[in-house]
Amino acid sequence: MSNRRLEVSGLSKTFGPARVLRGVGLGVERGELHGLVGQNGCGKSTLVKILTGVYRPDPGGSITVDGRPLGLPVRPAAQREAGVSVVHQNLGLVDDRTVWENVRLGRYRAGRVTRRIDRAHERAEAARVLARLGHPLDVDAPVGRLSAQDRAVAAIARAVQDHQPGSGLVIFDESTRALGREARARFYELVKSLIAEGTSVLLISHQLEEVVEVTDRVTVLRDGEVVAAGVRTAEVDEAEITRLMLGRHLVTHGRVAGHVRDELVADVRGLAAGPVSGFDLAVRRGEIVGLTGLVGSGFAEAAEAIAGARPAASGTMRVLGRELDLTRRRGSTQDFVAAGVAFVPERRLEEGLAGEMSVAENLTLPRVRGRGSALRTGTAWQREESAAMIAKLDIRPPNPQAPISTLSGGNQQKVLLGKWLAGSPDLLVLHEPTQAVDVGARHDIIDAVRRAAQDGCGVLLASIDPSDLAVLCDRVLVVRDGRVAARLEGELEPDAISRAVFGDGDGGDGGDGDAPGAPDVSGAPGANKTSDTSEAGERSGETVER
Numbered sequence: 001m002s003n004r005r006l007e008v009s010g011l012s013k014t015f016g017p018a019r020v021l022r023g024v025g026l027g028v029e030r031g032e033l034h035g036l037v038g039q040n041g042c043g044k045s046t047l048v049k050i051l052t053g054v055y056r057p058d059p060g061g062s063i064t065v066d067g068r069p070l071g072l073p074v075r076p077a078a079q080r081e082a083g084v085s086v087v088h089q090n091l092g093l094v095d096d097r098t099v100w101e102n103v104r105l106g107r108y109r110a111g112r113v114t115r116r117i118d119r120a121h122e123r124a125e126a127a128r129v130l131a132r133l134g135h136p137l138d139v140d141a142p143v144g145r146l147s148a149q150d151r152a153v154a155a156i157a158r159a160v161q162d163h164q165p166g167s168g169l170v171i172f173d174e175s176t177r178a179l180g181r182e183a184r185a186r187f188y189e190l191v192k193s194l195i196a197e198g199t200s201v202l203l204i205s206h207q208l209e210e211v212v213e214v215t216d217r218v219t220v221l222r223d224g225e226v227v228a229a230g231v232r233t234a235e236v237d238e239a240e241i242t243r244l245m246l247g248r249h250l251v252t253h254g255r256v257a258g259h260v261r262d263e264l265v266a267d268v269r270g271l272a273a274g275p276v277s278g279f280d281l282a283v284r285r286g287e288i289v290g291l292t293g294l295v296g297s298g299f300a301e302a303a304e305a306i307a308g309a310r311p312a313a314s315g316t317m318r319v320l321g322r323e324l325d326l327t328r329r330r331g332s333t334q335d336f337v338a339a340g341v342a343f344v345p346e347r348r349l350e351e352g353l354a355g356e357m358s359v360a361e362n363l364t365l366p367r368v369r370g371r372g373s374a375l376r377t378g379t380a381w382q383r384e385e386s387a388a389m390i391a392k393l394d395i396r397p398p399n400p401q402a403p404i405s406t407l408s409g410g411n412q413q414k415v416l417l418g419k420w421l422a423g424s425p426d427l428l429v430l431h432e433p434t435q436a437v438d439v440g441a442r443h444d445i446i447d448a449v450r451r452a453a454q455d456g457c458g459v460l461l462a463s464i465d466p467s468d469l470a471v472l473c474d475r476v477l478v479v480r481d482g483r484v485a486a487r488l489e490g491e492l493e494p495d496a497i498s499r500a501v502f503g504d505g506d507g508g509d510g511g512d513g514d515a516p517g518a519p520d521v522s523g524a525p526g527a528n529k530t531s532d533t534s535e536a537g538e539r540s541g542e543t544v545e546r
């Protein structure tokens, strides 16, 4: 019997004319934390979907777990029996359901006669696995109210509930992005305790720093092929993994001067949305303002209301002199678009993209009405505009006719951003714009947002990612319990942003956005603070660039 927990060999997958996996091999040892990395669209999710039976691979490959072959295509029962489970993007939890419902979803046992779910049994099962992990959460608490760390515990409990201690393989597919620095550290403590028992973990992540730090070995995919198989992470660094992934080096460059001008693009007054109230905000041409906080703090609701994506309880906004009522119901999106407001939402498939349409149709959709044609595709301007955006953001495959649903997550994200950038908005509201994108794509997106700001667009960046905020923003507002608890300006450092989010380091009780009272927190010792009316701040340099 092989000593390996997972042995994948010669696995290929073809979609129509596209061969997206070519003879892929992957070996994960018992009790190993193994990283799987690669550019957007290189085939990571396809591999996971083959492992979990969503896709049937091309004939010829094999998968064994603990030396026993898994029949192909993988049947869900066989996958469960082999102890292979997946924790999906951002932990894959349903916020308005309780801990026990989240842990037991898909496994409910119904009473023989009543066919009702046996709640007592399900609650006890959830409690049992949580106790085994050493984290006895309240199983009746809604997951949305849990701390980031406890959410991670609930997701891990769901994944390992069928495993005997020390057995099985847990695949974390971009699961940790929503976790802050501290919650992430605790998350890895828990993962390492599973590893110490003998469970294996396959970690798929675009956070290469984290992959280098926590994994034992890493496998790198490029264009559907393995270019580095199980390399010891102690022997490589982030730059080398990046080179393996992209096939080229990315080089560091310095700070970039901001282009904040005096003219106000957006003036928000008296916004109340979700937990946020009494919020004022002024965004100038060329300015990139960050909005951040913990999940549930209200920063996301504020951004969505400003973008016209959710009705506010109160509030108005002037965009270049045009008054918009933020309390209007959904459906008034057209007013916001007409006023020059563009929104890149966090939930790209539900809110941002038309799943049944092509790349070109999605990229040009906001301008179809204005260009006077009905929903006709393939007109010259659509072809030109989509070709330019595909090239600018390196969207793959570079096929304007490809259905958007067949693109990888990162490439969908690029289409979503491209759709709005092509229209040269005056106010661009971005919610987690670099989620799920690889290191090269993140660079392209950051570059595109900076260029939009240089061209005079005002940008509101709502994000939990301190690196994105530090690299892009002229200033950052930190929301806590619905109020702006801190305002960071000048040379921003990711750690300082995280500290302000978690409440250590600002020492103030906040204010209301741009209203006086929100304490300033310098991003770095001796940071160059800018006032709201400053000509030009400076933005931190991106760490990597072509």
Ligand SMILES: Nc1ncnc2c1ncn2[C@@H]1O[C@H](COP(=O)(O)OP(=O)(O)OP(=O)(O)O)[C@@H](O)[C@H]1O
Residues within 6 Å of the ligand: 015, 018, 020, 038, 039, 040, 041, 042, 043, 044, 045, 046, 047, 396, 397, 405, 406, 407, 408, 409, 410, 411, 436, 438
């Ligand atoms: N159902 C499908 N039909 C056609 N092509 C598909 C389908 N699913 C995936 N693909 C293509 O397969 C390739 C690999 O996609 P996959 O989602 O596995 O990439 P990934 O490495 O997980 O990317 P990301 O990091 O962006 O999530 C992409 O080019 C994608 O467009």
